[in-house]
Amino acid sequence: MTEQAGSERQAMRVPVLDGFRGVAILGVVVVHMLVFSGALDTPGSALNVAVFGLFGNVIDAFFIISGFVLFLPVVLRNGHFGSLKTFAVGRAARLLPAYWLSLAVALGLIALAPLSPVTGFPGFGSVALHLGALQTPARLVVDLPQGFGLNGPVWMISLMVGFYAVLPLVARPYYRHPLAGLALAALITVGWKEAVTIFGGELGALNGQAPAIARLIAVDQLPGWTFSFALGMTGAWAYVRLVRSGRNRERIARRAPAVLALGAIVYLGFAYLYGRSAATVNPIVAAASRASRHSSRSAPPPRARCSWRRSSSVRSGCGDRSSPGPPGASAASATACTWATS
Numbered sequence: 001m002t003e004q005a006g007s008e009r010q011a012m013r014v015p016v017l018d019g020f021r022g023v024a025i026l027g028v029v030v031v032h033m034l035v036f037s038g039a040l041d042t043p044g045s046a047l048n049v050a051v052f053g054l055f056g057n058v059i060d061a062f063f064i065i066s067g068f069v070l071f072l073p074v075v076l077r078n079g080h081f082g083s084l085k086t087f088a089v090g091r092a093a094r095l096l097p098a099y100w101l102s103l104a105v106a107l108g109l110i111a112l113a114p115l116s117p118v119t120g121f122p123g124f125g126s127v128a129l130h131l132g133a134l135q136t137p138a139r140l141v142v143d144l145p146q147g148f149g150l151n152g153p154v155w156m157i158s159l160m161v162g163f164y165a166v167l168p169l170v171a172r173p174y175y176r177h178p179l180a181g182l183a184l185a186a187l188i189t190v191g192w193k194e195a196v197t198i199f200g201g202e203l204g205a206l207n208g209q210a211p212a213i214a215r216l217i218a219v220d221q222l223p224g225w226t227f228s229f230a231l232g233m234t235g236a237w238a239y240v241r242l243v244r245s246g247r248n249r250e251r252i253a254r255r256a257p258a259v260l261a262l263g264a265i266v267y268l269g270f271a272y273l274y275g276r277s278a279a280t281v282n283p284i285v286a287a288a289s290r291a292s293r294h295s296s297r298s299a300p301p302p303r304a305r306c307s308w309r310r311s312s313s314v315r316s317g318c319g320d321r322s323s324p325g326p327p328g329a330s331a332a333s334a335t336a337c338t339w340a341t342s
Contacts, residue, residue, distance in 0.1 A: 027055030053275020067232025185230030
């Protein structure tokens with residue numbers, strides 16, 4: 001019993017997750033830097049296929065890790081969520097100070113060096129929505145510059161806060177039925193994205209955006225990422241189940257290289273197919289088209305102004321996905337992703 005308890009305490013810390021975060025951070029930086037350098041301006045090139053195939057979905061990794069890390073204690077407690085107050089205070093203490101500081105810095109920069117062309121200081125409503133981490137869902141119904149038009153990566157914060165709010169409600173039933181929960185999450189994500197595709201015009205009428213832009217905004221809502229969070233949660237359940245099974249770790253370790261090799265082959269195959277599809281969309285042109293609504297007040301050329309964008313069927317990295325941002329946003333984006341998912 002003591003040995004099992006020790007194993008479970010050790011299971012609370014999974015060092016390999018740091019490696020996954022590292023790869024995801026690398027992917028965010030690589031894709032953004034290559035996009036802004038113009039290296040990916042040729043649709044369908046070998047470089048495009050390789051970059052989008054290997055790093056095109058790194059944002060999923062952050063949400064998968066979040067699902068794993070936050071659900072792991074629930075699994076170790078056999079489905080008991082624990083103190084809701086402790087969870088809320090812990091998450092708020094970890095996320096909000098750094099997030100609010102980033103908003104204050106952005107507002108300070110806008111006050112000292114207004115955006116060009118001048119769009120005015122953000123209004124009270126915009127500031128309040130950002131402080132409450134409601135900026136991403138708010139964009140479904142209002143034309144709201146993400147991160148005040150300066151710090152696009154904050155779109156992700158709304159999703160993380162939404163997951164924090166939902167997790168206590170679903171934790172126990174999900175623990176009891178992790179595979180059914182994963183299947184349901186897949187249905188939610190697929191259903192949401194299909195609905196977004198069908199009702200793009202109606203969505204555009206709500207927030208005053210062109211249908212294509214409205215679809216991009218809607219795709220990045222919490223339902224669009226439910227499956228990613230659920231993958232991490234089911235992974236936590238499977239991991240603890242393996243630890244508790246008492247299976248010979250040396251035997252597992254001997255088989256791991258062969259399993260990893262097979263997995264790498266399968267992954268590279270799918271990465272090629274995904275990369276070939278994604279690389280046919282010029283990210284800069286797609287970015288410019290999605291920023292077309294702001295073109296009347298846009299001074300810099302599209303390449304200087306637009307973050308990495310793709311069609312609604314192809315997701316981007318952790319940067320802002322429907323509003324412009326500076327090249328340095330990739331580093332801020334990676335930092336935000338790492339902080340929020342740990």
